[in-house]
Amino acid sequence: MxxxxxxxxxxxxxxxxxxxxxxxxSIIFGVTRIVNxxxxxxxxxGAYIAFTLTERFSGAFGFWGGVVAAALAVALIGVLVxxxxxxxxxxxxxxxxxxxxxxxxxxxxxxxxxxWGPDDLVGRRAPxxxxxxxxxGQNIPSYDLFLIVLGPVVLGILWLLFQRTRWGVLVRAxxxxxxxxxxxxxxxxxxxxxxxxxxxxxxxxxxxLQIPRDAVHHAMDLRIIVEVFVVxxxxxxxxIVGAFVAAVLVSELxxxxxxxxxxxxxxxxxxxxxxxxxxxxxxxxxxxxxxxRKTPGLTVNPWRPLTxxxxxxxxxxxxxxxxxxxxxxxxxxxxxxEIAIFVIFAVSLHFLMSVGGLASFGHAAYFGLGAxxxxxxxxMAGLPMIVCLLLGPLLGCMGAAVFGFFAVQLSGVYFAMxxxxxxxxxxxxxxxxxxxxxxxxxxxxxxxxxxxxxxSHFYWLALGVAALVTIALRIAVFSPFGYALRATRDSVLRSxxxxxxxxxxxxxxxxxxxxxxxxxxxxxxxxxxxxFPDNLGISLSVDALVMVLLGGVETVSGGVVGAxxxxxxxxxxxxxxxxxxxxxxxxxxxxVVVFPKGIVGMLEILAQRRRKSSPPGSSLLAKPIxxxx
Amino acid sequence: MSVAxxxxxxEGLTKSYGGIHAVRGVSFSLRSGEILAxxxxxxxxxxxxxxxxxxxxxxxxxxxxxxxxxxxxxKPRDIWRMGVGRTFQITATFATMTVxxxxxxxxxxxxxxxxxxxxxxPDVDRAEAGRLLELVxxxxxxxxxCGELAYGDLKRLELAVALANDPKLLLMDEPTAGMAPRExxxxxxxxxxxxxxxxxxxxxxxxxxxxxxxxxxxxxxxxRGTLIAEGSPAEVRGNPQVQAIYLGxxxxxxxxxxxxxxx
Numbered sequence: 001m002x003x004x005x006x007x008x009x010x011x012x013x014x015x016x017x018x019x020x021x022x023x024x025x026s027i028i029f030g031v032t033r034i035v036n037x038x039x040x041x042x043x044x045x046g047a048y049i050a051f052t053l054t055e056r057f058s059g060a061f062g063f064w065g066g067v068v069a070a071a072l073a074v075a076l077i078g079v080l081v082x083x084x085x086x087x088x089x090x091x092x093x094x095x096x097x098x099x100x101x102x103x104x105x106x107x108x109x110x111x112x113x114x115x116w117g118p119d120d121l122v123g124r125r126a127p128x129x130x131x132x133x134x135x136x137g138q139n140i141p142s143y144d145l146f147l148i149v150l151g152p153v154v155l156g157i158l159w160l161l162f163q164r165t166r167w168g169v170l171v172r173a174x175x176x177x178x179x180x181x182x183x184x185x186x187x188x189x190x191x192x193x194x195x196x197x198x199x200x201x202x203x204x205x206x207x208x209l210q211i212p213r214d215a216v217h218h219a220m221d222l223r224i225i226v227e228v229f230v231v232x233x234x235x236x237x238x239x240i241v242g243a244f245v246a247a248v249l250v251s252e253l254x255x256x257x258x259x260x261x262x263x264x265x266x267x268x269x270x271x272x273x274x275x276x277x278x279x280x281x282x283x284x285x286x287x288x289x290x291x292x293r294k295t296p297g298l299t300v301n302p303w304r305p306l307t308x309x310x311x312x313x314x315x316x317x318x319x320x321x322x323x324x325x326x327x328x329x330x331x332x333x334x335x336x337x338e339i340a341i342f343v344i345f346a347v348s349l350h351f352l353m354s355v356g357g358l359a360s361f362g363h364a365a366y367f368g369l370g371a372x373x374x375x376x377x378x379x380m381a382g383l384p385m386i387v388c389l390l391l392g393p394l395l396g397c398m399g400a401a402v403f404g405f406f407a408v409q410l411s412g413v414y415f416a417m418x419x420x421x422x423x424x425x426x427x428x429x430x431x432x433x434x435x436x437x438x439x440x441x442x443x444x445x446x447x448x449x450x451x452x453x454x455x456s457h458f459y460w461l462a463l464g465v466a467a468l469v470t471i472a473l474r475i476a477v478f479s480p481f482g483y484a485l486r487a488t489r490d491s492v493l494r495s496x497x498x499x500x501x502x503x504x505x506x507x508x509x510x511x512x513x514x515x516x517x518x519x520x521x522x523x524x525x526x527x528x529x530x531x532f533p534d535n536l537g538i539s540l541s542v543d544a545l546v547m548v549l550l551g552g553v554e555t556v557s558g559g560v561v562g563a564x565x566x567x568x569x570x571x572x573x574x575x576x577x578x579x580x581x582x583x584x585x586x587x588x589x590x591x592v593v594v595f596p597k598g599i600v601g602m603l604e605i606l607a608q609r610r611r612k613s614s615p616p617g618s619s620l621l622a623k624p625i626x627x628x629x
Numbered sequence: 630m631s632v633a634x635x636x637x638x639x640e641g642l643t644k645s646y647g648g649i650h651a652v653r654g655v656s657f658s659l660r661s662g663e664i665l666a667x668x669x670x671x672x673x674x675x676x677x678x679x680x681x682x683x684x685x686x687x688x689x690x691x692x693x694x695x696x697x698x699x700x701x702x703x704k705p706r707d708i709w710r711m712g713v714g715r716t717f718q719i720t721a722t723f724a725t726m727t728v729x730x731x732x733x734x735x736x737x738x739x740x741x742x743x744x745x746x747x748x749x750x751p752d753v754d755r756a757e758a759g760r761l762l763e764l765v766x767x768x769x770x771x772x773x774x775c776g777e778l779a780y781g782d783l784k785r786l787e788l789a790v791a792l793a794n795d796p797k798l799l800l801m802d803e804p805t806a807g808m809a810p811r812e813x814x815x816x817x818x819x820x821x822x823x824x825x826x827x828x829x830x831x832x833x834x835x836x837x838x839x840x841x842x843x844x845x846x847x848x849x850x851x852x853r854g855t856l857i858a859e860g861s862p863a864e865v866r867g868n869p870q871v872q873a874i875y876l877g878x879x880x881x882x883x884x885x886x887x888x889x890x891x892x
Contacts, residue, residue, distance in 0.1 A: 480737040484738070496705045496706045
């Protein structure tokens, strides 16, 4: 019995940090409507700076002062980030803000390694809380008890701050209707900046307080951000009480899940999140959000199929790409194959995101399922490659059919979070169900058949499939189904009023996108000769998002161009510099701020300007496989 | 000998929210080719009533029948499939698609081509879409992105979209709200003309009394959830209760209260 009580208390202690970080994210979202992906990064910097300060200054004052000073320092960094970066993108679509803050996260990951080195850092214990308390023969670290008390105290302080101060009233008002608050003469700029500072302060404090419990390392940002997303989604975005309750719930699920279901402990949390989102899509304590009204006067270049000239140009680009084996070595061909596979992956997400308006944050799940499908068929059933390639993606298709059914019941940020949760469930299964998936060791020895074994043959295979998939999806965009899908994206209300079952259309699109991603994953398994849980991990999902946004989400061929540029740049950077994340992150931030329409969108604007000054028909830069449109 | 059911028959429609009776026992009917205006002051229950007809809201009790067939409890899309077109108070269109594509989507849906993944949508019902756009005077705008249109043009586009399934009944929620006076008259004249030609029944809510009295064949008046008057424009105009609501509202309302208080 005592053991379970101790386990419960450990869970409560873990909840404290989680609550601090989650409440910060929630406050920032409530007012600025930005889902701050960099929140995990601020948490991490908080831990690192606190580590340095508490090592430098001795004594109780050195420790506690260091923790608070670290949080304040990071809040200052947050203010800088808000003023320099976020202020420029408040009016961008919400995905761009997510992408921008993700770029920031990448940069921070490399920066902390640069400053503090790659090794785990073990900080010192908190003065006054070094020992443990005996509880019926079980030991509880006294620091845990401190954290258990701290959580409700912070909740109380935040409550007072929001109920009793002028600033708090403004924040609550802005959370309900920020345009109205602006109309009442409140300086929105500084309100947003201060809110961001408070949110970041909480994140950094959460990180700093973790020092005595956990080692500081450079991957702690991704781990916490996923958990924090789960917490705010369960609690309800924008609700601080919700964040507290959900933080406790998630921490207890973690604490007891490992006892009761050691095999599926990670899944448990995401399963609860999925259930909450389906039953109460706006979270336990959140409020249903009024459907965001589309900005009036919004204009997008009308989409049109390629003209015959553009088709010829695309064909020419494809032919040139197909001639690569004539002059390139094996390494270049392997890179080429990988790029072609990522084109498949990117266009599949692009179809869902651009055409359907459904930004999946867990698209790698279906890519990875396709890869595992192939691995199972090849290794366990011993089927030949061609059969595996045809049947493997069906696993992605089935996954998309099941998860997509639930996901399309939601929209916007909540859709993104639910798809992320589903992807984490799949990842957990791959990671924990060792007897079937091999766990972390993956499944090795998935080699292509002899007809596709040489790098040039495999390259042609990947290129051919990529071209077919791209063409097929492009036909789908301009098919009646594509029109219907765009209709549901633009206005569900109007779609339903002209007899369209919006959810069924979106579900179908989800399955198409998932299956296509599965095709990419199937090829990827053969390219690498192995399958790992990383093939369905979060970073791969984010890669797909970046590729689509980089290419241009409002364009038809953005997925293709984005995949080629991003993947090529990524591979090249990794080979050239140890700081690839820093450069890539900086590049993403630059794109978000300077070219929010993406590469293809930018080219379209250039082409329009030129068309006005020069006769039409002057073709743009030829791009591989597809031309701009 | 059985009498053919009316196009639209509403019987005892009731809806309350908590203790507030938004709509109480409203009954009326509508014939093909007839233009019926539903009027009443703010908060009278017009929108609630309207939403129960188009399937966005379900009544607590009462029935809505279209040509004898029950529509209560059906989804908006199913009611559309029964031959009911509608326009919104605040226009709802597909903002990133062109004007023609907006109409084509409705035609694709009407032709049950929604899950066709292979066809070329730009060619689907292109002529028919053009014809509908000509009908509402939007022929020249076919290739314009919908997001660029002026508000009055969006209203006309909505009318074209609403006509795409060859409806028997048009539901128009404040069709002229937000339009310039001249545009209002034109849009309603156009609607009336199309309704008469195709023998479509039209039910619309409206605040502009000039529009109502000029174009409605018949008017029903809602106040605080109940139907208080019904009749031709002339009859409704002469109804003292309606006059009280629309002309002397503030004064009479207060007087009524005082009487109630002293009684």
